[in-house]
Amino acid sequence: MKKVFLSLFAAVASLASQAQPMAVPIHTQIAEHYFEDQSPASMMEVDVNWETAPATGWGSYAQFYTRFQAGERSGAYMGLQQDDRDGKKIIFSMWDASASHKVRPYALPHCQRFSHEGNGAMCIMKFQWKPGVKYKLVMGIIPAKTGDVGFTRWGGWLVDSAGVETFIGGYEVPDYNGLKGVGGLLPANILMVMEYYLAPSNVQCSSLPQQSLTWSGLRVNGSRAPKNVYARYQTFLSDCVYSEYVRSYSKGSDSITQTTNVLNAPRANEGAFLWTSSVTPVPTTPTTPAPTPTTPVVTTPSGDKMSAAFRQQVVCTYGRVIRHFKDHFAAALPIREYVSDITYQIGYPEDQWGKNGSLVAALAYVHSEGQMTVVWADGTRQNFGPIGDWISAAGC
Structure with missing residues (x-):
C-alpha cells in the first residue's frame, strides 16, 4: 500500500452503515482534551485499544471527534464500530460547513453523503479490528493535486500495531467564509467518545454490557500533546440518573480508559454506578516520577x-x-x-x-x-x- 500517511506526516462523529435514521446514543462516555497551543492543525492522531469489546449485537462505537475553524457545525470524526447489522468496521465522517459548501467524498464504494445526523459525507468500510490491539487513527490534509482550486483534500487512515496502513477515505472540503478547506482542525476540545447505540427499546442501565477501551498518544501535527483532560459520563436511559460526572486531570496525562459495567447509575442510587475513568500519566524521562493527577x-x-x-x-x-x-x-x-x-x-x-x-x-x-x-x-x-x-x- 502506498505510504500516503507517511508523506502526510512529513508534510505537515455515530453514523450508520446505511444512510438512514438511527438511534441517538443512549449511553456515552466522553474524554475532552484541551491544548495550550490553540493554533489550527493540519493533522491529528490518537491511539485506541478496545481491550474488552461487548459481547452483544448492540451497536458499540469508539470515536474521535474534532472541529474545523469554520465553526461548530463543521467537523470530523472517525473510529471503530461494531453492530449486529454489518459487524466490525472503521468510519471517517465530515459535516458540511453550510448548505452551499458541501463535503465531496472520494469516489469509493464505501463513501457517500448523509443527511440523517446533520449533513455531510461518510466513509464506512468493513474491517476486522481485534480487541486488545492498539490502532492509530489519523486524519489530516492530503497534498493537493494539479488543478485543485477552491477546496482542500482531507483523508483518514487507520494504522495497526505492525505499521500497516489502511486508507479509510477522503474528502474534497470547499473553502468557506475566507477559510481554505474550512481552515485547520481546532485543538480546543477534542473528544474521545465511547457509546452504545441500536440497543433494544426496553434496555435499562442495569442491562448494559461491559466494555473497556483506552485512548492514548493524542498528538496534533505530530508533536503537540494535550494540556489536560476532562472525563464525563452521560446517559439517556429511563432508569438512569440524567447526570454528568466530570473528572479533571493535569498536564502530562497521556492515556484515559473508559469502562462500563452492569448496574450503571440506577435512578434510585446515584452512587451505585460502576463506571470508571482513569488516566495514566507519562513521565518526562525514564527516571522522573509520573506527575500526580490533580x-x-x-x-x-x-x-x-x-x-x-x-x-x-x-x-x-x-x-x-x-x-x-x-x-x-x-x-x-x-x-x-x-x-x-x-x-x-x-x-x-x-x-x-x-x-x-x-x-x-x-x-x-x-x-x-x-x-x-x-x-x-x-x-x-x-x-x-x-x-x-x-x-x-x-x-x-
Whole structure:
C-alpha cells in the first residue's frame, strides 16, 4: 500500500452503515482534551485499544471527534464500530460547513453523503479490528493535486500495531467564509467518545454490557500533546440518573480508559454506578516520577466558595454539551419536548472526595426556551439564555 500517511506526516462523529435514521446514543462516555497551543492543525492522531469489546449485537462505537475553524457545525470524526447489522468496521465522517459548501467524498464504494445526523459525507468500510490491539487513527490534509482550486483534500487512515496502513477515505472540503478547506482542525476540545447505540427499546442501565477501551498518544501535527483532560459520563436511559460526572486531570496525562459495567447509575442510587475513568500519566524521562493527577481547586469538599475561574469552566463544559445536542441531535430527541429540564451533576475522584464524589453544581436546561440555570452547591444561581447568547455570557 502506498505510504500516503507517511508523506502526510512529513508534510505537515455515530453514523450508520446505511444512510438512514438511527438511534441517538443512549449511553456515552466522553474524554475532552484541551491544548495550550490553540493554533489550527493540519493533522491529528490518537491511539485506541478496545481491550474488552461487548459481547452483544448492540451497536458499540469508539470515536474521535474534532472541529474545523469554520465553526461548530463543521467537523470530523472517525473510529471503530461494531453492530449486529454489518459487524466490525472503521468510519471517517465530515459535516458540511453550510448548505452551499458541501463535503465531496472520494469516489469509493464505501463513501457517500448523509443527511440523517446533520449533513455531510461518510466513509464506512468493513474491517476486522481485534480487541486488545492498539490502532492509530489519523486524519489530516492530503497534498493537493494539479488543478485543485477552491477546496482542500482531507483523508483518514487507520494504522495497526505492525505499521500497516489502511486508507479509510477522503474528502474534497470547499473553502468557506475566507477559510481554505474550512481552515485547520481546532485543538480546543477534542473528544474521545465511547457509546452504545441500536440497543433494544426496553434496555435499562442495569442491562448494559461491559466494555473497556483506552485512548492514548493524542498528538496534533505530530508533536503537540494535550494540556489536560476532562472525563464525563452521560446517559439517556429511563432508569438512569440524567447526570454528568466530570473528572479533571493535569498536564502530562497521556492515556484515559473508559469502562462500563452492569448496574450503571440506577435512578434510585446515584452512587451505585460502576463506571470508571482513569488516566495514566507519562513521565518526562525514564527516571522522573509520573506527575500526580490533580482536580480543580476548591476550598472545601462540599464545593462552596469555588473560584470564578472554576465556575466558568463548569458553565462552559455544560454549554458545549447542550450546544452539541442542539446542533446535531435535537430533531432526534423527542424526549426533550416532554422533559422540561435535564439535571447534570459534577463529582470528583474517590481518593479525594469520597466514594460517591461531591456535588458542586446542578444544571437545569429548559429545551423549549433555550434557558440554562446553574445551581451551585452554596445555593447561588446563575441564569443563561436564550440559547443564542448564554455561551458568550459565560465567557467561554
